[in-house]
Amino acid sequence: MGRKRTCELPFCHGVVEGTKNKRRCDNDRNIHLHQIISKSVRRIMRYLENHGEVTANDVNHDLFKGELDKNEKGSMYRLFQAMVRENYLVECGKRDGLKVYSCTKNNKAETSSEEKEPEVVNEQETQPEAQPAPIVIERRLSPEEILLGKLREFVHMKSGQWNHEDWIWLLNRPDIREFGMSENDIGRLLEEEKARYWLQRNNY
Numbered sequence: 001m002g003r004k005r006t007c008e009l010p011f012c013h014g015v016v017e018g019t020k021n022k023r024r025c026d027n028d029r030n031i032h033l034h035q036i037i038s039k040s041v042r043r044i045m046r047y048l049e050n051h052g053e054v055t056a057n058d059v060n061h062d063l064f065k066g067e068l069d070k071n072e073k074g075s076m077y078r079l080f081q082a083m084v085r086e087n088y089l090v091e092c093g094k095r096d097g098l099k100v101y102s103c104t105k106n107n108k109a110e111t112s113s114e115e116k117e118p119e120v121v122n123e124q125e126t127q128p129e130a131q132p133a134p135i136v137i138e139r140r141l142s143p144e145e146i147l148l149g150k151l152r153e154f155v156h157m158k159s160g161q162w163n164h165e166d167w168i169w170l171l172n173r174p175d176i177r178e179f180g181m182s183e184n185d186i187g188r189l190l191e192e193e194k195a196r197y198w199l200q201r202n203n204y
Contacts, residue, residue: 011045036064048089048101053095053101055098088103090104155194160194
C-alpha cells in the first residue's frame with residue numbers, strides 16, 4: 001500500500017493511495033477521464049465558477065467548440081457527477097432534457113451577500129446631535145442592462161470573434177429569448193459590444 005495523498009483533481013478532497021493517477025478522486029474511485037477532459041479540469045472549473053446555471057452542452061459549445069465526441073461527452077458527465085459528490089457542484093433540475101448544474105461557490109457567495117446585515121453605528125457617541133441615517137435606494141437593473149451584460153459576456157468569451165453557428169446558438173439561448181427582442185436589435189447591441197471590446201483591447 002502506497003502513501004496516502006490528497007487527490008490532484010482540484011475540486012476533490014478525497015485521499016488517493018499509492019498512485020499518481022490524476023483521474024482518481026471521490027474517495028479513491030476511478031472516474032476514467034478522457035485525456036482532453038483530464039487536461040481541461042481547471043479550465044472547466046473556471047467556466048463553472050464564472051457562470052450561473054449551465055449544462056454539459058454549454059460547456060462543450062463554449063470551451064470545446066462543440067467538438068467533443070460521444071465518449072468525451074460521457075467523460076465530462078462523469079466529471080460533473082464526481083464534482084456533485086464532492087459538493088463542488090449542485091444539480092438544479094433540467095433544461096431541454098439535460099441536467100443543469102451550478103457551482104456551490106456561486107451559491108455561497110449569493111447566500112452570504114443576502115444574509116449580511118448592515119453594521120449599526122451609534123451616532124450619539126460620535127456626534128453631539130443624532131443625524132438621520134441616509135436612505136439607500138438599491139437600483140434594479142433594467143431588462144436591457146441585463147441583456148447587455150449577457151451579450152458582453154458572449155463577446156468576451158468569444159474574444160470578439162464568432163461565426164454564424166455561434167450567432168444562432170446565442171439567439172436560441174432561453175435566457176436571451178426571454179427578453180423578446182428582435183434579432184436585428186440583438187445584432188445591433190452585439191455589434192456595439194464588439195466595437196467596445198476591440199476598442200478597449202487595442203488601447204492596452
